[in-house]
Amino acid sequence: GAVVSQHPSRVICKSGTSVKIECRSLDFQATTMFWYRQFPKKSLMLMATSNEGSKATYEQGVEKDKFLINHASLTLSTLTVTSAHPEDSSFYICSASSGRPGPGNTIYFGEGSWLTVV
């Protein structure tokens, strides 16, 4: 089946620095990838939709200058948390879908990345 992989799985960074998380679709081309954030014991919150070759679409309330998304190829999207602060500490999950966009598309998730800002 389709596989989506994230790297790193865990990262610790100092406050004020930037950190990059990669999301790869391993056996299919994903024109669209999604980035979610999950707070402890909470559901997933969609942050942005990453489109290959164009600017990402951010959800309301998500700072686009803080969470930079680049979808450089059909198999890779990156999320960069800039000038990280402790409140950015969270579990970040990416997902991707294959096939034509549609509400019934199966969406595959990465393993997630734990970010801790100290």
Add this chain to the structure above:
Amino acid sequence: AQSVTQPDIHITVSEGASLELRCNYSYGATPYLFWYVQSPGQGLQLLLKYFSGDTLVQGIKGFEAEFKRSQSSFNLRKPSVHWSDAAEYFCAVGRMNSGYSTLTFGKGTMLLVSP
């Protein structure tokens, strides 16, 4: 606006007993419904999905779910729970967002399995 409600935050089930996790949705059109499972610190794994047709859907790991339009529900069931089923379960509805398919998730139900 679409929404998904999972009324139970936690459920504890004895190993070997049956399980039912509740999910109610609110969606203006024909819903596309999903159940995902998340083990601690891990990503999400798709258990099953409903698009159309037979309202009883079979998934992986022995799970099934039944779509009931009259009740706006898509409850997840398993006849005999194993200790390895302990995890968080998310119900989701597929929707279009600015031309792209995405998911709206419920808040999840944590399943605890007792010996």
